[in-house]
Amino acid sequence: MEFSIKTGSTEKQHHNCVIVGVYESHQLSDSAKAIDALSSGYLSNIIKRGDMDGKSEKTLMLHDVPGMHSDRVLLVGLGKEDGFTDKQYAKAVRASVKALAASGASEAVSYLVELPVKALSLRRKVSLLAEVALDATYRFDAIKRKKDAAEENDAKKGVKRLTIHIADATHVKEAEAGLADGKALxxxxxxxxxxxxxxxxxxxxxxxxxxxxxxxxxxxxxxxxxxxxxxxxxxxxxxxxxxxxxxxxxxxxxxxxxxxxxxxxxxxxxxxxxxxxxxxxxxxxxxxxxxxxxxxxxxxxxxxxxxxxxxxxxxxxxxxxxxxxxxxxxxxxxxxxxxxxxxxxxxxxxxxxxxxxxxxxxxxxxxxxxxxxxxxxxxxxxxxxxxxxxxxxxxxxxxxxxxxxxxxxxxxxxxxxxxxxxxxxxxxxxxxxxxxxxxxxxxxxxxxxxxxxxxxxxxxxxxxxxxxxxxxxxxxxxxxxxxxxxxxxxxxxxxxxxxxxxxx
Structure with missing residues (x-):
């Protein structure tokens, strides 16, 4: 998996998939709120209908969200908003990568690093995202010489490029250091x-x-x-x-x-x-x-x-x-x-x-x-x-x-x-x-x-x-x-x- 770090208004850029979070209280993360506003309340209506409850590790893939240039929006359950922890954050990252693996998206942009995580610096959040994403996509098939059709299909699926979005352009160097840490680990x-x-x-x-x-x-x-x-x-x-x-x-x-x-x-x-x-x-x-x-x-x-x-x-x-x-x-x-x-x-x-x-x-x-x-x-x-x-x-x-x-x-x-x-x-x-x-x-x-x-x-x-x-x-x-x-x-x-x- 290749990684990159970007800032700016990604909602207006084209991606296969955009990843944002929803808390158990039905509250949208800040990035999800921006998409909700752009789509005239489309995400809020989805949540009101009960299709996404925000519980930890739950995911919902949405297609052709109004106002979005991206093909998909992936909602990821974050669990409880109060005292949001590093463990919850890691679970959300893993759930998002697993959901992407079942989709046709080959690249995506994740806004999860922007979540306020108790006691975690930006560097640590980026590091943990890279570490968990690579762990979630790990495969061991060095010994297999023949794969069945399902295995071949699974190997073709999954995100090949993941963009990590950060809000502040002045923190790019810190984020890059975190990405290097996570990849090394x-x-x-x-x-x-x-x-x-x-x-x-x-x-x-x-x-x-x-x-x-x-x-x-x-x-x-x-x-x-x-x-x-x-x-x-x-x-x-x-x-x-x-x-x-x-x-x-x-x-x-x-x-x-x-x-x-x-x-x-x-x-x-x-x-x-x-x-x-x-x-x-x-x-x-x-x-x-x-x-x-x-x-x-x-x-x-x-x-x-x-x-x-x-x-x-x-x-x-x-x-x-x-x-x-x-x-x-x-x-x-x-x-x-x-x-x-x-x-x-x-x-x-x-x-x-x-x-x-x-x-x-x-x-x-x-x-x-x-x-x-x-x-x-x-x-x-x-x-x-x-x-x-x-x-x-x-x-x-x-x-x-x-x-x-x-x-x-x-x-x-x-x-x-x-x-x-x-x-x-x-x-x-x-x-x-x-x-x-x-x-x-x-x-x-x-x-x-x-x-x-x-x-x-x-x-x-x-x-x-x-x-x-x-x-x-x-x-x-x-x-x-x-x-x-x-x-x-x-x-x-x-x-x-x-x-x-x-x-x-």
């Missing part, structure tokens, strides 16, 4: 979705490494890929223990975006990259096992975030660390009862080989120490227990530093990519006790997401750390099966905020 989200949606016979650890190297060449990032021999030299016995059962070689991908001030301590992002998880010897049930290709969404979100901040040219030092391998059950695979020695020197009794994410992350978290980070955030589809606790709306957030946790929570609220702060109390640590090693890799059924975080916390004593459990938010099942791109918006907002503080 959408690019990162799209990359994250693509990587998650690819089949596991394509998106292997080697493929992820190739994508990282490609980003490095495109954006001037420093990228290093450590192979099995180097991981053995580093003493990453925990990570290698997971990789033993697969023919695919493990990789440790290290990316560096160094746009901050010299000597600035970096933020480190660590992403779990299990490109397929069978559960290992502790084999998973067959039903829905295909979705275990999404067990690398933590890694995908790090790659997506790096693409976004690279396109933004974010003035911050950021390091990405991605341990990636498969978890497979062959004759060499780690068994329940085996004891692994981590890079930190701590020993781990493997009680369940399906609790493998923490086994690769713990070595990556130890590796992160060498960068002397200002903060470390790991991102992982870690536990089904987190899905039971929080469902599919909120990401689970654990941290050894309340200030860092608050930064991430606020970033999630701002980015509409919310997380929930979970406990990390010492009371849970004894569940990881082992008779034969320094710890077990599971703590029993109770509080499974918390004990997983407790396990990771034992490898993060030397820095401020947070853990995002995205098992419930990284992808959707059912008819809408596919990656969500989360938590790239949260991570991007967190890093943008950090960069702003660093510049002060």
């Amino acid at each position: 959408a690019a990162g989200v799209s990359l994250t979705k693509d990587l998650g949606n690819l089949p596991p016979n394509v998106c292997t650890p080697t493929y992820l490494a190739e994508q990282a190297l490609g980003l490095g060449k495109t954006y001037g990032l420093k990228v290093e890929v450590l192979e099995r021999a180097e991981l053995e030299t580093l003493g990453m016995g925990s990570f290698l223990g997971v990789a033993k059962g697969s023919e695919e070689p493990p990789k440790l991908i290290v990316m560096q975006h160094l746009k901050g001030k010299p000597g600035q301590k970096p933020v480190v992002l660590v992403g779990k990259g299990i490109t397929f998880d069978t559960g290992g010897i502790s084999l998973k049930p067959g039903a829905e096992m295909d979705e275990m290709k999404y067990d690398m969404c933590g890694a995908a979100s790090v790659l997506g975030t790096f693409r976004t901040i690279a396109e933004m040219g974010l003035p911050l030092n950021v390091v990405g660390i991605i341990p990636t391998c498969e978890n497979m059950p062959d004759g060499r695979a780690t068994r329940p009862g085996d004891v692994l020695t981590s890079m930190s020197g701590l020993t781990i009794e493997v009680l369940n080989t399906d609790a493998e994410g923490r086994l690769i992350l713990c070595d990556a978290l130890t590796y992160a120490e060498r960068f002397e980070p200002s903060a470390v955030v790991d991102i992982a589809t870690l536990t089904g227990a987190c899905v039971i606790a929080l469902g599919h709306h909120a990401t689970g957030l654990f941290s050894n530093n309340d200030d860092l946790a608050q930064e991430l929570l606020q970033a999630g609220e701002t980015a509409l990519d919310r997380a929930w702060h979970m406990p990390l109390w010492d009371d849970y640590q004894p569940q990881l006790d082992s008779n034969f090693a320094d710890m077990g890799n599971i703590g029993g059924r109770a509080a499974g997401s918390i004990t997983a975080a407790c396990f990771l916390s034992r490898f993060t004593k030397k820095y401020d750390w947070a853990h995002l459990d995205i098992a419930g938010t990284a992808w959707k099942s059912g008819k809408e099966k596919g990656g969500t791109g989360r938590p790239v918006p949260l991570l991007t907002e967190f890093l943008v905020s950090r960069a702003g503080h660093a510049q002060r």
Whole structure:
């Protein structure tokens, strides 16, 4: 989709479609009022008849509105006018793009940016519009070679050019900056979705490494890929223990975006990259096992975030660390009862080989120490227990530093990519006790997401750390099966905020 920003009296210009809003109180937005006046009350009459009630996400496409040079006028329900929120605004944008996709319009002009949204600047409104519009039109058909007639027709439909109308010509530069922000974020989200949606016979650890190297060449990032021999030299016995059962070689991908001030301590992002998880010897049930290709969404979100901040040219030092391998059950695979020695020197009794994410992350978290980070955030589809606790709306957030946790929570609220702060109390640590090693890799059924975080916390004593459990938010099942791109918006907002503080 192509975007442009315009000012002026667009009502008198020709467009395939003009997009305006209607509140639940039956009140027209300012732009809708202008069209209503131009059309001698045509919109008001439509509303009086009850064809548009203004409820959130409702739409009504009107054709040949009197006095208008445009072919169509799309009315979009905004919900309640009092305290109109960023979430309502995003829903209205998404609904408008979805409605356009079902029409014959190939280009449109949206007046929704002119809506007064509580606590949102013009730059943020434009950014959010672009981000949501591109997300709503995302398609993954890279693997399909033959499309049916309906798919071909759908591909031809939809808006190819969207004009964003702003009221004040003096704010064009601010709007253009917002458009660049939104496009950069959408690019990162799209990359994250693509990587998650690819089949596991394509998106292997080697493929992820190739994508990282490609980003490095495109954006001037420093990228290093450590192979099995180097991981053995580093003493990453925990990570290698997971990789033993697969023919695919493990990789440790290290990316560096160094746009901050010299000597600035970096933020480190660590992403779990299990490109397929069978559960290992502790084999998973067959039903829905295909979705275990999404067990690398933590890694995908790090790659997506790096693409976004690279396109933004974010003035911050950021390091990405991605341990990636498969978890497979062959004759060499780690068994329940085996004891692994981590890079930190701590020993781990493997009680369940399906609790493998923490086994690769713990070595990556130890590796992160060498960068002397200002903060470390790991991102992982870690536990089904987190899905039971929080469902599919909120990401689970654990941290050894309340200030860092608050930064991430606020970033999630701002980015509409919310997380929930979970406990990390010492009371849970004894569940990881082992008779034969320094710890077990599971703590029993109770509080499974918390004990997983407790396990990771034992490898993060030397820095401020947070853990995002995205098992419930990284992808959707059912008819809408596919990656969500989360938590790239949260991570991007967190890093943008950090960069702003660093510049002060």
